Amino acid sequence: MSEEGLRRIRVIGIGSGDPEHVTLAAVRALRTCEVFFLLDKGARASELTRLRRDLVAEHAGPGHRVVEAADPRRDRSPASPARYQAQVVDWRHRRADLYERLILDELEPGRTGAFLVWGDPALYDSTIDTLEEVTARGAVPFTYDVIPGVSSVSVLAARHRTTLTRLGRPVRIAPGRQVAGAGLAEGEDVAVMLDVGAALTAHRTEGWWMYWGAYVGTPEELLVSGPLDEVADQVLELRAAARERHGWIMDACLLRADGPGPRPAGAGLRGPAG
Structure with missing residues (x-):
């Protein structure tokens, strides 16, 4: 044919x-x-x-x-x-x-x-x-x-005014289950695109920074950034409440070793988007 x-x-x-x-x-x-x-x-x-x-x-x-x-x-x-x-x-x-x-x-x-x-x-x-x-x-x-389309992790990084990669350093893209099972390697940056809750439940690692977002690019957008060990519980609570409210959740996070990098967005919660 x-x-x-x-x-x-x-x-x-x-x-x-x-x-x-x-x-x-x-x-x-x-x-x-x-x-x-x-x-x-x-x-x-x-x-x-x-x-x-x-x-x-x-x-x-x-x-x-x-x-x-x-x-x-x-x-x-x-x-x-x-x-x-x-x-x-x-x-x-x-x-x-x-x-x-x-x-x-x-x-x-x-x-x-x-x-x-x-x-x-x-x-x-x-x-x-x-x-x-x-x-x-x-x-x-x-x-x-x-x-191709605009990915959620690209929007996530843009919303937090940061980049997925840093000079001379790779970024790993992984599901949360893999991060929860294998852990976080010293010095790496990880974009978590699935089962974010599993990764955050397993890790409260000091010295890491997290950029998190749910429903990015929509009026219901939620954003949190800050030290992983300080904001992980807050994010887990927000995820549970948002899932209950909407019936579904799409979220992602960037876990960054050695702090937020040269252009931090600043810790705290932002959203819904205006």
Whole structure:
């Protein structure tokens, strides 16, 4: 089959919540798509679906369709590392089943569909891996491309008026479970993009600085910065209250060895954003 007759999928990064962080490339990509696949994560996260719908309504071309489907559920209760890995692998296989069905049943050959991904799908997201699994199965031929977006950690650093990297030093990007299990290495900087609570529950290390943010880029934005051992409990309380209030939470933090660096934002709480 020629590429012209293939289904086409566009994986579009839409930023972390601020409509102004949707790039011009993303807007142009949205206008080329005829079918938008939105995954429903349940009533408690309905705001996420609404935000995607609003984005499509504002930028998509005439005659487009929106197809919603329930995102496969997975057990998010604490588990051993091996059990957690098995849970995630199983969830990704079930997601691949769903993506395969959506592309086959809802997108005609030669047409273009889209998955809208928070932040930057090329940085920290499973959509690309899921589409690769569907491709490997060979049941539905398609091509896809990826439009990068503004990541939550980029917004986090900008909000705190700092940088992710420092002169001559790398930054490690890791989930909180990994940080909680492996610990914090002397002299490193770590951007935690998932399970932030696990990292903060495990560590109150002196000499480290934390920049934390939740719902960055939205009117509900919360920001805290300060010595890790002094503000970790405050952040954990804020996370719990925010999750209860919204039904979901998206947060990230930058853990920085040796203090805040040359341009600290100053300790304390800021938010919601104005």
